[in-house]
Amino acid sequence: MTNTDTAMLAASIQPPAQKKGFNFGAFWDSWGIASVLVVLVIVAVILEPDFLSIGNVQSILRESAYLGIVACAMTFAIMNGTFDLSVGGQLALVSVVTLFAYGVGGTPLALAAAIGTGIACGLVNGALVTALRVPPFVATLGMLFVFRGIAYVLTQNGPAVLPYSEVKSPFAQIGSLNVAGIPLTFIIMVIVFGVGYVVLRRTGTGRKVIAFGSSPLAAKFSGISAAKIRLFVFVILGLSVGIATLTYITRVWTADGSAQDGFELRVITAAVLGGASLQGGKGSLVGTFSAVLLVSVLNDLLVSMGVGASYQRIILGCVLIVALAIDGLRTKFPGSSALRKALSFRNKRMATAG
Amino acid sequence: LTGCSTGDAPAGGDGETKTDITVGFSVYDMQYEFFQEMEAGTKAAVEANGWDYVLHDEKSDENEMVTGAQALLDQGVDVLIISPFKPDALGPIIAKAQELGVPVIVDDIGGGGTPYDAIVVSDNKDGGVQAADFIDAQVKELGLASKKVVSITCEPSAVYAAQRNIGFVEQIESLGYEVVTELSGNSKAEEAYTIMKDALAKDPDIAGVFACNDPMAVAAANAITDAGKNPTKDIVTVGYNGDGEALTAIDADGLSATVAQDPKGMGTLTVELAKKLLDKEDIEFGNADEREVYQPVTLITKANVADFLK
Amino acid sequence: MTDHAALLEVTALTVEFPGVKALDSVGFDVRPGEVHALVGENGAGKSTLLKVLGGVYQPTSGSITLAGKPYSPSKPHDAIAAGIAVIYQEFTLFPDLTVAENVFAGREPHGRFSRGIQYKQMREECNRVFKLLDFDVDPDTRLGDLSVSEQQLVEIAKALSVDGRVIVMDEPTAALSQSEVERLLDIVKRLRDEGRSVIYVSHHLEEVFAVADRATVLRDGTHVATLDIADTDQDQLVKLMVGRDVKSVFDRDKSSFGEVVLTVDGLTSGRSLRGVSLDVRAGEVLGIGGVAGAGQTELTQAIFGALAIRGGTMTLDGEPFAPTTPAQAIARGVGFLHDDRKTSGIFPHLSVAHNLTATILEKIRGWGGLLSHSREQDAYNGYRDRLRIKASSSNQLISQLSGGNQQKVLLGRALAPGGKLLVLNEPTRGVDIGAKAEIHQLVNELTASGVAVLMVSSDLPELLGMSDRIVVLSQGAVVGRLSGEDRTEENVIACATTDRRIGVTA
Amino acid sequence: MTALAPTKKKTSISFVQEALRGLPLAIPLALVVIGLAIGAPGFLSPTNLENVLFAASVLVIPGLAMTLCITMGEFDLSIGSTVALTGAVACTAIASGMGTGVGLILALLVGAIVGLLNGLIITKLGVTPFIATLATLVIVRGVAQAFTNGRDVIVSDPILKYFASGRPLGIPFPILLAIVALIFMLWLTYRTRFGRWVAAIGSNRDAARLSGLPVDRIRILVYVIIGIAGALWGIMISAQLQKGSGQLGVGFELDAITIVVIGGTSLLGGRASVVGTVLGALLIETISNGLNLLNVPPAYQRISIGILLVGALAIQAIRRKVPVEALDDKH
Numbered sequence A: 001m002t003n004t005d006t007a008m009l010a011a012s013i014q015p016p017a018q019k020k021g022f023n024f025g026a027f028w029d030s031w032g033i034a035s036v037l038v039v040l041v042i043v044a045v046i047l048e049p050d051f052l053s054i055g056n057v058q059s060i061l062r063e064s065a066y067l068g069i070v071a072c073a074m075t076f077a078i079m080n081g082t083f084d085l086s087v088g089g090q091l092a093l094v095s096v097v098t099l100f101a102y103g104v105g106g107t108p109l110a111l112a113a114a115i116g117t118g119i120a121c122g123l124v125n126g127a128l129v130t131a132l133r134v135p136p137f138v139a140t141l142g143m144l145f146v147f148r149g150i151a152y153v154l155t156q157n158g159p160a161v162l163p164y165s166e167v168k169s170p171f172a173q174i175g176s177l178n179v180a181g182i183p184l185t186f187i188i189m190v191i192v193f194g195v196g197y198v199v200l201r202r203t204g205t206g207r208k209v210i211a212f213g214s215s216p217l218a219a220k221f222s223g224i225s226a227a228k229i230r231l232f233v234f235v236i237l238g239l240s241v242g243i244a245t246l247t248y249i250t251r252v253w254t255a256d257g258s259a260q261d262g263f264e265l266r267v268i269t270a271a272v273l274g275g276a277s278l279q280g281g282k283g284s285l286v287g288t289f290s291a292v293l294l295v296s297v298l299n300d301l302l303v304s305m306g307v308g309a310s311y312q313r314i315i316l317g318c319v320l321i322v323a324l325a326i327d328g329l330r331t332k333f334p335g336s337s338a339l340r341k342a343l344s345f346r347n348k349r350m351a352t353a354g
Numbered sequence B: 001l002t003g004c005s006t007g008d009a010p011a012g013g014d015g016e017t018k019t020d021i022t023v024g025f026s027v028y029d030m031q032y033e034f035f036q037e038m039e040a041g042t043k044a045a046v047e048a049n050g051w052d053y054v055l056h057d058e059k060s061d062e063n064e065m066v067t068g069a070q071a072l073l074d075q076g077v078d079v080l081i082i083s084p085f086k087p088d089a090l091g092p093i094i095a096k097a098q099e100l101g102v103p104v105i106v107d108d109i110g111g112g113g114t115p116y117d118a119i120v121v122s123d124n125k126d127g128g129v130q131a132a133d134f135i136d137a138q139v140k141e142l143g144l145a146s147k148k149v150v151s152i153t154c155e156p157s158a159v160y161a162a163q164r165n166i167g168f169v170e171q172i173e174s175l176g177y178e179v180v181t182e183l184s185g186n187s188k189a190e191e192a193y194t195i196m197k198d199a200l201a202k203d204p205d206i207a208g209v210f211a212c213n214d215p216m217a218v219a220a221a222n223a224i225t226d227a228g229k230n231p232t233k234d235i236v237t238v239g240y241n242g243d244g245e246a247l248t249a250i251d252a253d254g255l256s257a258t259v260a261q262d263p264k265g266m267g268t269l270t271v272e273l274a275k276k277l278l279d280k281e282d283i284e285f286g287n288a289d290e291r292e293v294y295q296p297v298t299l300i301t302k303a304n305v306a307d308f309l310k
Numbered sequence C: 001m002t003d004h005a006a007l008l009e010v011t012a013l014t015v016e017f018p019g020v021k022a023l024d025s026v027g028f029d030v031r032p033g034e035v036h037a038l039v040g041e042n043g044a045g046k047s048t049l050l051k052v053l054g055g056v057y058q059p060t061s062g063s064i065t066l067a068g069k070p071y072s073p074s075k076p077h078d079a080i081a082a083g084i085a086v087i088y089q090e091f092t093l094f095p096d097l098t099v100a101e102n103v104f105a106g107r108e109p110h111g112r113f114s115r116g117i118q119y120k121q122m123r124e125e126c127n128r129v130f131k132l133l134d135f136d137v138d139p140d141t142r143l144g145d146l147s148v149s150e151q152q153l154v155e156i157a158k159a160l161s162v163d164g165r166v167i168v169m170d171e172p173t174a175a176l177s178q179s180e181v182e183r184l185l186d187i188v189k190r191l192r193d194e195g196r197s198v199i200y201v202s203h204h205l206e207e208v209f210a211v212a213d214r215a216t217v218l219r220d221g222t223h224v225a226t227l228d229i230a231d232t233d234q235d236q237l238v239k240l241m242v243g244r245d246v247k248s249v250f251d252r253d254k255s256s257f258g259e260v261v262l263t264v265d266g267l268t269s270g271r272s273l274r275g276v277s278l279d280v281r282a283g284e285v286l287g288i289g290g291v292a293g294a295g296q297t298e299l300t301q302a303i304f305g306a307l308a309i310r311g312g313t314m315t316l317d318g319e320p321f322a323p324t325t326p327a328q329a330i331a332r333g334v335g336f337l338h339d340d341r342k343t344s345g346i347f348p349h350l351s352v353a354h355n356l357t358a359t360i361l362e363k364i365r366g367w368g369g370l371l372s373h374s375r376e377q378d379a380y381n382g383y384r385d386r387l388r389i390k391a392s393s394s395n396q397l398i399s400q401l402s403g404g405n406q407q408k409v410l411l412g413r414a415l416a417p418g419g420k421l422l423v424l425n426e427p428t429r430g431v432d433i434g435a436k437a438e439i440h441q442l443v444n445e446l447t448a449s450g451v452a453v454l455m456v457s458s459d460l461p462e463l464l465g466m467s468d469r470i471v472v473l474s475q476g477a478v479v480g481r482l483s484g485e486d487r488t489e490e491n492v493i494a495c496a497t498t499d500r501r502i503g504v505t506a
Numbered sequence D: 001m002t003a004l005a006p007t008k009k010k011t012s013i014s015f016v017q018e019a020l021r022g023l024p025l026a027i028p029l030a031l032v033v034i035g036l037a038i039g040a041p042g043f044l045s046p047t048n049l050e051n052v053l054f055a056a057s058v059l060v061i062p063g064l065a066m067t068l069c070i071t072m073g074e075f076d077l078s079i080g081s082t083v084a085l086t087g088a089v090a091c092t093a094i095a096s097g098m099g100t101g102v103g104l105i106l107a108l109l110v111g112a113i114v115g116l117l118n119g120l121i122i123t124k125l126g127v128t129p130f131i132a133t134l135a136t137l138v139i140v141r142g143v144a145q146a147f148t149n150g151r152d153v154i155v156s157d158p159i160l161k162y163f164a165s166g167r168p169l170g171i172p173f174p175i176l177l178a179i180v181a182l183i184f185m186l187w188l189t190y191r192t193r194f195g196r197w198v199a200a201i202g203s204n205r206d207a208a209r210l211s212g213l214p215v216d217r218i219r220i221l222v223y224v225i226i227g228i229a230g231a232l233w234g235i236m237i238s239a240q241l242q243k244g245s246g247q248l249g250v251g252f253e254l255d256a257i258t259i260v261v262i263g264g265t266s267l268l269g270g271r272a273s274v275v276g277t278v279l280g281a282l283l284i285e286t287i288s289n290g291l292n293l294l295n296v297p298p299a300y301q302r303i304s305i306g307i308l309l310v311g312a313l314a315i316q317a318i319r320r321k322v323p324v325e326a327l328d329d330k331h
């Protein structure tokens, strides 16, 4: 209940703004992270002239895909006021099952297994949340353990692998093929975001996802079924993991229960960095898309500059803070911060009389 | 990109080397002392040859491993040395290396049936066997009555560590012991501590402990101490790796033994093999089928720890 | 204007929002011991002005003095410290805390050594203030469990318990029923007699004439006039506010009703409903009255399928009607307006258009089943014109609208399914006098076209003027059924608050 | 007034009721304990029960601090990294001969500074807590690694060891600390202005500002408290292991948050369940101890923990017939 109060007041208590014409706030809402990305790319090109080499760009785009695809669905979830901590476990499990399926039935079965297992994972989460009323945080945290555990059980006799002999198979190509110089995995990610955008902004279901996240109670009185919409969100999360797995496993070729430890946090980070609010109701697929690339570009830049892992972390953390501080300073509650006033995007304070 | 691969004729048969050779080394994770040593050995050997050296840190992430190693190949390295986080993820890397004609030498752990040119391994299974033999001898010497032992393993996904455990369990059981607790501490000291305490609560009369790495062994020893026992006299505690903390502990009677690998030596060895490959010389494999070159492991105990402490 | 020394003086105050000038060089002053009313249409800038006084917004330009000294609060705390207590239009309450904790938020008395909060003292002080308000609630109740009007009383108690020099009230009576309003007005007079100043915002002009000494009229963010109440009358004030004449249209044509649309028989549900029976006919407005917390809201929710029913049956258009979710009720064409606009009405992150179409997403589908922007726009434009919604565009966030305009958007949402039954809970809460008349007009049009309306209203004149029959609830049971000549203020109050029963057997 | 009895069932909350909010968790906990008493040999041995309490206690202290943060409607993800950094700082100071006391004080100070940084980034820069503390998680871990240069700092210090194996009054020191922390938190959360303000901010942050509460100061203070709790946690872990290391404490933040959420503190803020947090820690540690005693392989341990977690919450939800609108986490 309070999330709507707070969100609403936060929205209604936006500081009085300033100049007509260029509206920084509106611009930043839709293009903020994208512009940080552009700045970072320019910095990268200056620091590392090789940055724009075809091979490097392809590499960045190719490796972003699996994270991006799940982050797209996670944006739905966060806008809906929930999140899924089990996506890392899902990715591990779906990867293992997919590789086994490939061993049994080749590419077609592998594709079907990835999508099918992904959706099944999503259904399990959805059922726990809607039918058993387990809070999403605990339900998906519990299922993170369970999915990983199952993946471990399945790989007790060694990890699932794509054998080297299959290097030329169509399945393995998903991860390495370039179409007109663009990595296939990236194309898949762009398609996922495109479809995601249409579903979120142009369908009734998408509208209900956002509306419910904005105010669960208002949604209830508008006839939006909490259970249905939550189920939908968890199922598309599962589906996205299924698709992401195809772009992931065909690049890495192996999986077991430990695959992509900490994935959930990276996915949520991308969505939040992209502008999604964990309070629900707010988010942007353009932002998430840019955030995914932002993190990849930054990582690539730091690696190619030979920055040590510990300093990579420090820099990555600082960039996260800076990227969000720009927005934070803009929308923060008025008053109380000297720094904010110094950097103020607002007009001068009231002229004190006398 | 593919300009500088292995095709050049050797400039001279002896140590005088070409200066335009670049060696790429993709390391498992530079957070760990073990790999820091391995990297130091590799780097020193590369530079001794007068070659260029590029390092990539996989940071314990299979995705980073594939992306980064492929990036090294894209940059045009002449040899790729890799200590893989996930040996089975070598496939796409080797595939690209083969496309570009770059030789690949794997360090430490391999498998997955990929056609790399050579692999340097320390004999993990044998290390486990040595640990078992030592525990048995020590138990007899101390006159412990119990035949119960504990094995604390690394994360289930760590292939190399699984070999240590297999060697240990097979050998210790053949010596008439019972493994009463066999749990994963996920390579983390803090988890090993709890596991050891719980194991002692269940079986207070444990005779020996083998942990798959030294941090876990030292943590287990601490748990034993906190439970009011002595980790060298009441229980025989053995670790694996030969990390500094284990050596210090052995010296201070806080740990019975550790099975030491020689990461620095492994690093040096990979570069020697690289030179041979570039010079088109033959490599002497310890196991030619698997293209394995062995790096022996040594058991460090109170008796010989002084030799290893710097 | 006068020779009185002003306690609070506002000069040339301007506040701009992106695309809107909410206040444009507004000036007025408040004298010590004066009740100063601030009136104007929805969106005129009243709340914005008060928020500046409260330190919530900083103005673009202009100045304020308090007791002759410059006053420029940069945060709400500054206002409180300066002795200005504000009751905001949107509640500033904490649902998870107790009533007492809410009243004392930020000012809890605590032990000197233990630092522990002194709950006993808080409870006593609460009870003291509640007594003034004739408000009977346990200070240890969780605030979130109170009904809207009960929460409003807590909000008022919160401001009264501060020893403020200036007390600012933004639509304090919007959620109150008649008897509570009278209580409040007594208290306002008492505050004035104690020498404090009160700034009073209300859309109920009767209240303004009952308590205010002067009134300032705002229109579209500009200052129109400041008048002595004694020198003016309601019509003049309305004309200044709206710029035209507004006639209260309580002239319903109550002659012919159609078939029974909804019957409710022995409805028992939730926390408080006990065997409520009623029916509504096509073309009829059935009013529901009662004091705060009597169960009106629960009744509307039960009919709408939003509250589990423990007993009783309903029919709609002669067919059995037992919705277990609002979706089922909407599917049968029931339109619904909730009295809790803030938490159960608006979608704060969505635009006005998206808010309006939330219940008719199926109807605005176009090519390929996708939502059609043009249809959505058409739907919005229709209701915007019909309800005179004032928004900068269909894309504006609803949370940026004035309260009254938000209400109109929600009313549009309730009308959109276009069915035979409309359940309206406080349809004109927070709506300005012009808009109110328009909403009444609209209800008349709807009933004329055969829609049945069930209307809860705590605004007694509205309840009497708009309802063809009135059902009065008390503690979840029907205690009065008033029709024809019986529909008088006295009867409603008597049924709601005493043992008197009219038209009810047993 | 009428013959009909009033039906108003408003929940008036007394201190005791509020303090015992998490108590229903005792049901699944009791079920697990009974199951293990029957099925796991040695579970009821005093040593083992002490082990469970010991492990739970170590988790309880940061868990209680995290309860405050979550009550405020926010998270702190950086605590695991704080554990690593503060442990490393304490051990480095001790190893370099500065004395145990100085080492401990430095560790607590570093913890407080991390908390202060979190608080400032969140309040003054307006970065959402999730990203801010995620960023400090990454940064502080990086600093810890750079600080230790990737090498463990080994110490052998009896005073430090006291935090792991000291037994004042015959009670293991961490258990004693946890009891003190519990009593302190009960008082702080339900009896002081600070505690009520934290709940108020979690309940409705903007209302808190409009009511004149020093919102930013309270938020900063809460993060500082978590930083200090993280330092205590780091000290306790380093005491157990007699070392500091940049690798310690990975994933601890989730452990702390998990017990809070299982304990019934709403992620949306406003409602603290202090006792629930303690029961949550007991539940988690009992389960994992039982699985260790049963020598359950790691793969099945994960599955069991997951199912038990979900099961424990499902039992509560079903028992209370949580309505559909409660899908938003307010339970």
Ligand SMILES: Nc1ncnc2c1ncn2[C@@H]1O[C@H](COP(=O)(O)OP(=O)(O)OP(=O)(O)O)[C@@H](O)[C@H]1O
Pocket (backbone or CB within 6 Å): A011, A012, A013, A014, C017, C018, C020, C021, C022, C040, C041, C042, C043, C044, C045, C046, C047, C048, C049, C089, C399, C400, C401, C402, C403, C404, C405, C430, C432
């Ligand atoms: N946060 C905001 N952002 C943009 N515009 C705003 C914001 N808050 C208010 N406005 C606009 O400022 C104008 C004045 O609004 P205000 O809330 O002061 O009206 P009001 O007189 O209190 O109306 P009501 O009687 O409906 O409460 C309106 O046009 C409104 O849309």
Ligand SMILES: Nc1ncnc2c1ncn2[C@@H]1O[C@H](COP(=O)(O)OP(=O)(O)OP(=O)(O)O)[C@@H](O)[C@H]1O
Pocket (backbone or CB within 6 Å): C144, C145, C146, C147, C148, C149, C150, C271, C272, C290, C291, C292, C293, C294, C295, C296, C297, C298, C299, C339, C458, D008, D009, D010, D011
């Ligand atoms: N969640 C809740 N828990 C306990 N009691 C509640 C809860 N919600 C409402 N109530 C109580 O139920 C009674 C009926 O509530 P309802 O909302 O129907 O009142 P109402 O007659 O509509 O009042 P108002 O005029 O304020 O809207 C009130 O006394 C209210 O305090």
Ligand SMILES: [Mg+2]
Pocket (backbone or CB within 6 Å): C046, C047, C048, C089, C170, C402, C403
């Ligand atoms: Mg207003």
Ligand SMILES: [Mg+2]
Pocket (backbone or CB within 6 Å): C147, C148, C296, C297, C298, C339
């Ligand atoms: Mg009501």
